[in-house]
Amino acid sequence: MTAYTPGAAETLAAILPCDREKEPVPPQPEETRSVALAMGGLMAQCAMAAITKDRETVITSSAGFVCELLALWEDQGIDAEAVWIELHGRIEVGELCHQMSRAPGRLKGRRKAAWRVATSKLP
Incomplete structure (x- = not known):
């Protein structure tokens, strides 16, 4: 299993534009809409670049x-x-499911199908 290291949060905290000491501001619908549109455009651009194998884009x-x-x-x-x-937490669940599917002595006979988790959420 992986050990949680809080380093990722601290690393990204340095580039976050917000100041930790200021009061929380309620979400602004116009700002949320503009950020969501920018994200959607960038996701589409990234997907198209991946399909065309344009590494720089x-x-x-x-x-x-x-x-x-x-x-x-x-x-x-x-x-x-x-x-x-x-x-x-999602990584941990994925690793646990992987370990459970490969537990020694779990199956006596030949495996007929892959072991599946009964959930729609991906780890």
């Missing part, structure tokens, strides 16, 4: 998407560490 559009994502988190008052904790 994938890099620049991915970087732009991450910047817009940070702006969305700020707009919504979301702490980056909460996101990293959620991602870590």
